[in-house]
Amino acid sequence: MQRYILSLDQGTTSSRAIIFDKKGNVIAVAQKEFQQYFPEPGWVEHDPAEIWSSQIAVAVESITKAGANADQIAAIGITNQRETTVVWDRRTGEPVYNAIVWQDRRTAAYCDSIKAEWNEKIQSKTGLIIDAYFSATKIKWILENVKGAKERAQDGHLAFGTVDSWLVWNLTGGKKHITDVSNASRSLIYNIHELKWDEELLELFGIPVSMLPEVCSSSEVYGTTSSNILAAQIPIAGIAGDQQAALFGQQCIQPGMVKNTYGTGCFMLMNIGDKPIRSKNSLVTTIGWKIGEEVTYALEGSIFIGGAVIQWLRDGLGIIKSSGDVEALAASVKDNGGVYLVPAFAGLGAPHWNQYARGTMVGLTRGSTAAHIARAALESIALQTRDVLLAMQADAGEAIQELRVDGGATVNNQLMQIQADVLQTKVVRPKITETTAIGAAYLAGLAVGFWKSPEEIQQQWQLDTAFTPDAANADKLIKGWEKAIKAAKVWAEDDDK
Numbered sequence: 001m002q003r004y005i006l007s008l009d010q011g012t013t014s015s016r017a018i019i020f021d022k023k024g025n026v027i028a029v030a031q032k033e034f035q036q037y038f039p040e041p042g043w044v045e046h047d048p049a050e051i052w053s054s055q056i057a058v059a060v061e062s063i064t065k066a067g068a069n070a071d072q073i074a075a076i077g078i079t080n081q082r083e084t085t086v087v088w089d090r091r092t093g094e095p096v097y098n099a100i101v102w103q104d105r106r107t108a109a110y111c112d113s114i115k116a117e118w119n120e121k122i123q124s125k126t127g128l129i130i131d132a133y134f135s136a137t138k139i140k141w142i143l144e145n146v147k148g149a150k151e152r153a154q155d156g157h158l159a160f161g162t163v164d165s166w167l168v169w170n171l172t173g174g175k176k177h178i179t180d181v182s183n184a185s186r187s188l189i190y191n192i193h194e195l196k197w198d199e200e201l202l203e204l205f206g207i208p209v210s211m212l213p214e215v216c217s218s219s220e221v222y223g224t225t226s227s228n229i230l231a232a233q234i235p236i237a238g239i240a241g242d243q244q245a246a247l248f249g250q251q252c253i254q255p256g257m258v259k260n261t262y263g264t265g266c267f268m269l270m271n272i273g274d275k276p277i278r279s280k281n282s283l284v285t286t287i288g289w290k291i292g293e294e295v296t297y298a299l300e301g302s303i304f305i306g307g308a309v310i311q312w313l314r315d316g317l318g319i320i321k322s323s324g325d326v327e328a329l330a331a332s333v334k335d336n337g338g339v340y341l342v343p344a345f346a347g348l349g350a351p352h353w354n355q356y357a358r359g360t361m362v363g364l365t366r367g368s369t370a371a372h373i374a375r376a377a378l379e380s381i382a383l384q385t386r387d388v389l390l391a392m393q394a395d396a397g398e399a400i401q402e403l404r405v406d407g408g409a410t411v412n413n414q415l416m417q418i419q420a421d422v423l424q425t426k427v428v429r430p431k432i433t434e435t436t437a438i439g440a441a442y443l444a445g446l447a448v449g450f451w452k453s454p455e456e457i458q459q460q461w462q463l464d465t466a467f468t469p470d471a472a473n474a475d476k477l478i479k480g481w482e483k484a485i486k487a488a489k490v491w492a493e494d495d496d497k
Contacts, residue, residue: 003074004066005445006234007437008055010080010163011242012101012264013311015054017062018437022450024460026434028065030058037098042105044346045098048086051163052170059230070232076171076225077238077444079245079436080163081264082186085138087211088166089152090159093174097146099163100138103265103304103346107137108355118204125191125198127276127285132347132355133302135162136188136205143206153208160211162186164239171236173226179213180239181295185287190215192276192287195295218244218289219443238444242436243267244288247298249439250404250430251461253454258392258400260385261436262407262415265349266306268388269298270396281391282351289443291454299395301350301388305359307409309343309377319370327412330375335473337372338363340484341380348488351391360488363480381409382419383481389423402426406435413465420467421474427467432460 004027009016015034019027032054037045063070083102088095100106111130119130128134139160143150152158161169162183168176184190184197189205189212191198197212216222218240224233240248243261247269250259255273260266269288276285276297288296310323320326342348344357361376393400403425409415410429420427432438445451 001072002068003072003450004068005075005077005441005450006059006062006073007077007079007441008059008167009242009437009440010051010055010078010167012081012103015051015058016437017055017058018434019062019066019068020438020441024432024438026432028062030061030065032058040106042108042346044101044103046084046101048088048095048099048166051099052166055167056229070230070234073232073234074450075235075237075444075448077440078164078167078236079240079242079440080167080183082162082183082241082243083133083135084163085135085142085160086163086166087139087142087149087158087160090157093169096149096152096158097142100141102133104138105132105347105355107132107141108347110137111355122188122201123278125193125201126188127185127192127278128188129284129353130188131353133349134186134188136201136207139207139211140205153211156208156210158211159213160207161213164241165213168222168236168239171225171229172223173229176223177213178216178222180216180218181287181290182218182241182244183239184215186241192285192297217291219291219447221447235448237447238440238442240289240440240443243269243300244286244298245439245443246406246436247271247288247439248442249435249437250406251458252404253458256396257404258402259404259406259435262306262381262405262409264306264308266303266381266385268301268385268392270392272297272299277395279391279395281394282353283388283391283395284350291443291446299392301391303384303388304346304349305343306381306384307407308345309341309380310409312343312345313374313377317373319374326374326378327414329371330378331414333369333371333375336375336379337368338365338480339368339372339376340480341373341376342484342488343377343380344488350388352387352485352489354489357488360484362484362487378412378415379418379477381415382422383478385419386422386478389425400425402428404428404430406430406433416465416467420469421471422478424469424471424474426469428463429465429467431462431464
């Protein structure tokens with residue numbers, strides 16, 4: 001009987017399920033978008049029930065598309081949008097509030113109020129900086145703003161989890177409340193040196209320890225699906241936050257290897273081995289994965305708006321009908337016509353870390369067209385990535401020779417060439433670009449013996465295209481971008497006042 005791994009890839013704008021065979025081939029894919037809620041400027045929410053319903057629906061659909069049955073699924077791997085915060089009642093399984101998404105900025109002012117006193121200590125313990133991006137202040141907000149939540153939490157009735165925890169809770173019928181080290185390391189309350197929830201930080205944010213999930217490794221059998229969920233008790237055996245899963249899926253398993261994922265945001269990670277290194281250039285230190293007793297750490301630079309800027313062209317401006325139209329539109333002009341777009345719709349992430357920056361477009365003239373704006377949007381993804389790579393090279397003390405890329409936007413050859421040009425570094429796209437999903441699949445498959453070793457998995461990574469840099473026009477583009485970033489920061493300073 002043919003056996004498969006089912007990867008649940010729960011993202012910021014859609015839930016996906018992908019079936020992989022033993023050779024790492026994609027056998028079937030199912031995907032469903034879900035509603036985004038913006039109740040106030042800077043707020044972003046999801047309905048946890050819709051996250052669950054969409055995810056289980058595509059899981060069933062993918063198995064059907066593969067012509068398989070649930071008994072043929074050797075294991076389930078889960079990868080998820082990170083930092084997004086769900087709080088639910090253990091007794092009923094009902095969320096007490098919408099999921100507060102990683103992009104949400106409602107706690108920015110609180111973060112500012114504690115930075116002077118706490119940033120150094122928090123960075124030394126968690127590898128992170130104080131920012132509304134991470135989970136802890138989102139939990140605090142729910143406890144303080146949802147009627148009765150604090151009391152229920154103190155009585156031990158509430159559970160917190162990132163989306164992986166929420167999915168496992170539902171898949172197991174409420175039997176397992178867990179997360180893995182990679183997701184825990186994004187919470188602002190997990191000590192990445194001692195590998196445990198930090199009591200001092202829990203007290204700072206007013207979070208009862210009873211709310212927290214058990215922290216597990218990234219590759220082990222955590223439990224099985226409830227028999228009434230997928231008509232079989234399938235082992236749930238791998239969990240990793242989406243970016244760490246992509247790092248593993250890209251087989252960046254040696255220190256110094258770097259990948260960048262182009263999704264809703266862009267996330268660059270460098271494997272730094274078995275010891276955490278503190279960034280001196282405004283990156284964060286995070287846990288990549290834990291397999292057995294071995295922990296792998298990474299440096300990370302997070303860009304909040306990557307592919308989401310293309311969605312904005314489609315849904316906000318209406319200048320394209322589908323995301324795939326952007327390449328042809330941008331290619332219809334020879335350059336950006338002096339137009340630069342800084343898509344700081346949710347503030348600026350690494351290495352700028354400006355919570356108040358907002359989207360800024362500069363250089364418009366009467367000759368500016370939709371095509372110039374489309375090109376500027378594509379360039380903004382590549383130029384933000386350059387800012388992060390420069391910080392990463394400074395921390396590493398050497399130039400990065402190759403950037404492995406993945407995610408939906410990497411199908412855009414024009415974007416990938418722009419990326420190579422502004423980085424002056426080779427950009428490498430693998431044949432299988434579903435690296436987030438396959439990373440979770442690999443972790444699950446290793447736990448159940450579907451793949452015997454990491455060495456067996458390494459043989460599956462194959463090159464599709466390498467983009468080599470062309471220096472022409474790169475300097476002009478970079479100088480224009482630097483001016484645009486300054487404009488976005490000036491706006492933020494004025495707006496904050």
